[in-house]
Amino acid sequence: MSLNLLTIDTRSGNAEQLFADLRQKLSPQGDVVSDAGRERTIALFGAPLTPQQVVERICRDVRERGVSAVLEYTAKLDRKELTDATLRVPAEEFEKAHRAADPRFLETVRQIRENIAEFQRAVVPDDIRILRQNGAARVELRQRCRPLKRVGVCVPGGAAAYPSTLLMTVVPAQTAGVKEIAVVAPPTPFGAYNTDLLACCHELRVTEVYRMGGAQAVAAMAYGVAGVPRVDKIVGPGNLFVALAKRHVFGEVDIDSIAGPSEVIVLADETARPEFVAADLISQAEHSPGSGVLITWHPPLIDAVRAELEKQLAHLARGDLARVSMEAYGALILARDEDEAARLTDLLATEHLHISTAEPDRLLDKIQNAGAIFLGHYTPVAMGDYVAGPSHVLPTGGTARFANGLCAADFIKRSSVIHYNREGLARDADLVRQMADKEGLTAHRASVDIRLQ
Structure with missing residues (x-):
């Protein structure tokens, strides 16, 4: 079966519209649902609700009815009957999983x-x-940094187990000094019943793990329910319903981002090897959904990468899933030159950017927007996904224009501390009076004057 992949030549007349369509497909949607998903929604909720409406109903129910709503939705959506007593993973399961784990995995x-x-x-x-000191006038300004007290971490567990996500969320929080970390993972063999994941929790000294996923898990952490105290911030990826639930509860708690499908742009020149480029595109597409986009100004690379995609997809275990993703969200883009390629890359503002060129540092200077950037032919995105050090929790859907990848600084609460003595107050008093008079806030002026009478 031939790969039906979007190809855009910026020299053609319809390139601008094709590129706009691609940008739209990769942007956050929120209400896109398959026919099968729509039928299941009707069966569960009695109406063809949009994903946003489903999330609003779940969050409202959890807020109003607490843990009973969490257990009810877990039974409906995850088909797992749990109780208050079995929602949290017991300590002995962490220890058992750790003892049984492959020593090489633990290392x-x-x-x-x-x-x-x-x-x-x-x-x-x-x-x-x-x-600031001038004679007796003294003003001291400080910024005080303190870690958040309690953080919630979402770990996916639908199609695969993700101990890497546990590492990329928990370790930055621990490094920042967060003392209480609550992990939620769906009650599946890849989620909170996965022994590798539990062994990783034990190795990281994470002792609070709950068998719940989806919007109900996000709501439980945001509002707090019996047995699950509310958190200050929720981080970590998930499916569409997790992303929409995080957006819904923002303001009750902080969140890291509203993550969509994984994505990569490979920006390549004539020195890039087609087999390397194809492997990078597939590596993100295999998340299913996931997007892989090649942007090059070297025409022969387009056909060479297409051929490599066909070859590699035929032999990979998740090749069929990756093929569907590539056809839905992937593209091969031929730019006029290096500058246009950089401009198009900035417009897509991708989660992962791999600059596979002879001089990647030089091209890097031309690009503003990307979540994580990988330089050179021998830095596949998988190095960032698993081992390099920066978190793999990154902005998607074009949000890298303004959003950042998760890091330890995101778990720090900053407070300004201001201390004037009387002489320092007297020195700056006229500045306050001038601004207060302009704004008509007479009590502001009076709060200074009363101290200097």
């Missing part, structure tokens, strides 16, 4: 944990202090 976890911690320690913000 891999330790090495990756140290790689992540090394990078995250470097990005933790520190307190700052500024002293």
Whole structure:
């Protein structure tokens, strides 16, 4: 079966519309649902609700009815009957999983944990202090940094187990100094019943794991239910319903981002090897859904990569899933030149950007928007997904225009601390009076004047 892949030549007349269509497909939607999904929604809720409406109903029910609603939706959506007593993974299961784990896997976890911690320690913000002193007038300004007290982590578990996501969320939080970390994973063989995931939790000293997923898990952490105290921030990826639920509860708690399908742009020149490029595109498409886009100004690379995609997809275990994703969300784009390629890359503002060129650092200077950037022919995105150190929780759907990847700094609460003595107040009092008079806020002025009478 031939790969039906969108190809855009920016020299053609319809290129602009094709590119606009691609940008739309990769942007956050929220209400796109398959026919099968629509039928299941009707069966469960009695109406053809949109995903957003489903999430709003689940979150409302969890807020109003607490843990009973969580258990009810877990039974309906995950087909798993749990009770208050079995919702949380007991300590002995972590210990049993850890004892049974492959020692090589545990050593891999330790090495990756140290790689992540090394990078995250470097990005933790520190307190700052500024002293303005002129004679007896003294003003001290500080920024105080404190870790959040309690954080919730979403770990997917539908189609595969993701101990890497546990590492990429928990270790940055721990590095920042967060003491309480609650992990939620769906009650599936790839989720909260997965022994590798539980062994990884034990290795990271995570002891609070709940067998729940989807919007009900997000709502439980945001509002707090019996047995699950509310958190200050929710991080980690998930399916569409998890993403929409995080958006819905934002304001009750902080969130990292509203993550969509995984995506990569490979920006390549004539020195790129087609088999490397094809492998990178497939590696994100196999998340299913996932997007892989090649942008090049070297025409022969388009056909060479297409041929490699056909070849590699035929032999990969998840090749059929990746093929569907590539046809739905992938593209091969031929730009006029290097500058246009960089401009198109910025417009898509992708989650992962792999610059596979002879001089990747030079091209890097031309690009503003990307979640994580991989330089050179021998830096596949998988290195960032698993071992390098920066978190693989990254902005998707074009949000890299303004959003950042998760890091230890995101778990830090910053407070400004301001301290004037009387002489310092007197020195700056006229500045306050001028602004208060302009804005008509007489009580602001009076709060200064009363201290200087």
